[in-house]
Amino acid sequence: MTTHSHSPSPSPDARAPDPRAVDDRITPFHIDGLDVRGRVVRLGASLDAVLAHHDYPPAVKRLLGEAVALTVLLGSTLKIEGRFILQTRTDGPVDLLVVDFSAPQDVRAYARFDAERLDAMRGALPAGAGFDSGALLGHGHLAMTIDQGLSVNRYQGVVALEGGGLEAAAHQYFTQSEQIPTRVRLAVAEEMRPGGAPSSWRAGGLMVQFLPTEGGRVRPVDLPPGDAPEGTEIPEAQEDDAWVETLSLMGTLEDVELVDAELSSERLLFRLFHERGVRVFDAGSVVAKCSCSRDRVMNVLASFTREERTSLVEDGKIAVTCEFCGRTYDFKAEEIVDVDTDGEA
Structure with missing residues (x-):
């Protein structure tokens, strides 16, 4: 990691600030x-x-x-x-x-x-x-x-x-x-x-x-003691x-x-x-960059119970849409419903 210094008394590696806005x-x-x-x-x-x-x-x-x-x-x-x-x-x-x-x-x-x-x-x-x-x-x-x-x-x-x-x-x-x-x-x-x-x-x-x-x-901020009488002044920590x-x-x-x-x-x-x-x-x-993928979605579905997976089937398939990127993954019902809890058919 390179280090650059901008100070009134410049060190040997000091330089002017980079004007390029990236x-x-x-x-x-x-x-x-x-x-x-x-x-x-x-x-x-x-x-x-x-x-x-x-x-x-x-x-x-x-x-x-x-x-x-x-x-x-x-x-x-x-x-x-x-x-x-x-x-x-x-x-x-x-x-x-x-x-x-x-x-x-x-x-x-x-x-x-x-x-x-x-x-x-x-x-x-x-x-x-x-x-x-x-x-x-x-x-x-x-x-x-x-x-x-x-x-x-x-x-x-x-x-x-x-x-x-x-x-x-x-x-x-x-x-x-x-x-x-x-x-x-x-x-x-x-x-x-x-x-x-x-x-x-x-x-x-x-x-x-x-x-x-x-x-x-x-110094951490002191929290008011719960048993302090009403009106007790709590000293503030000096910054x-x-x-x-x-x-x-x-x-x-x-x-x-x-x-x-x-x-x-x-x-x-x-x-x-x-x-x-x-x-x-x-x-x-x-x-x-979204980290979703077909394999990841399948692994998530495989973690559901068989009843839950069955309830997701519509027209012989299960469609899952990623909330982040909007990409939709379609699975045939037999790919998902009959998968065991270890993710294997």
Whole structure:
């Protein structure tokens, strides 16, 4: 892995930030002066490919784009091959989001929504107002799952969704599950093309985490004791100055900078953190790719009982459609119904 430094006092391998804006890339970075590490993701064609499988309304595309950007940010931190799955189940108009990232680069996603509720919500909005992602999601929960294969137990963290968006949920997850000071910014934009051509979608995300080498600089947030008398003041943990400065710099970031097709990730990082010295590492790619296959679908069907498989037969066949990519797999009834539980005929 090569390392490049951008700082006021350049090291021998320092260079200017790369001006080339490349989409569908994940750029890891480290800010030495703040003990912060992070990642930037910029999505273009890969997001369009994910969204193209379903006829989503613009509001759903925007929300799903945020979910894809967040999942890629988090999933790309996996050190081994595995899957990172983000899933929401809520009572809002968009009651289900699923984003599946297979390290190191493949992503697929799906959203389920109630068109009538979306229309009603749209009608209640003031003229020119956009949808709030928290209102689209409503209340429920968000689960983040790490699946490293059959030989390793799954790890899952769950946080409540209480009317807030995905950024807020990510912050809550890291506070209660990882106890790592973390800040996430997400942005999605629709690009209109001239001549009546179909629009395209872009998404961007930036995540920073405070990971000092010295012990004691990260203090977990104290939870209120359940037996504390009413009115008891709970002392707030004092945040480290470096993390306060990081949050201040993150506060200057605008959504348009995350989705600007002409602003490279390195220039964005330099703009935000050059005074503290930011190092970037080799960028990774993001590819829209579904992992479904005929064999995988057959294995899933083979796990059902004979009665369940029989109930799926229509006109002498079983048709299964992948929710992610929309591909349909047709099986003759005799291929599936008479398969034993080990997947053998």
